[in-house]
Amino acid sequence: MSARATALTGRRASYACIMQSGLAERVLAELAFTPDLALCLRCIALRLDFDLWGVGEAIKELIESGAILSVFTMCADCGEREVVARVRQKPW
Numbered sequence: 001m002s003a004r005a006t007a008l009t010g011r012r013a014s015y016a017c018i019m020q021s022g023l024a025e026r027v028l029a030e031l032a033f034t035p036d037l038a039l040c041l042r043c044i045a046l047r048l049d050f051d052l053w054g055v056g057e058a059i060k061e062l063i064e065s066g067a068i069l070s071v072f073t074m075c076a077d078c079g080e081r082e083v084v085a086r087v088r089q090k091p092w
């Protein structure tokens, strides 16, 4: 996990062992930078200047690790009601 993602989420211990790709770390850092930020797949790909397929795989990885969740609501960037990704809040 990158230092930026660690600083923003404080979740190094819980995610370091299961985070695999650098792109997943970039996606998590982007989403964690602004509290309660929820972005659709296309807007995350635009922000990171990466292809949709790669970002989709990174999001799948982050959902499987429990770092983010997927909900149906308005995307913060494009304003469309879509399935968006956002950082999962700690339950405590």
Ligand SMILES: [Zn+2]
Pocket: 039, 040, 041, 042, 043, 044, 075, 076, 077, 078, 079, 080
């Ligand atoms: Zn969007």
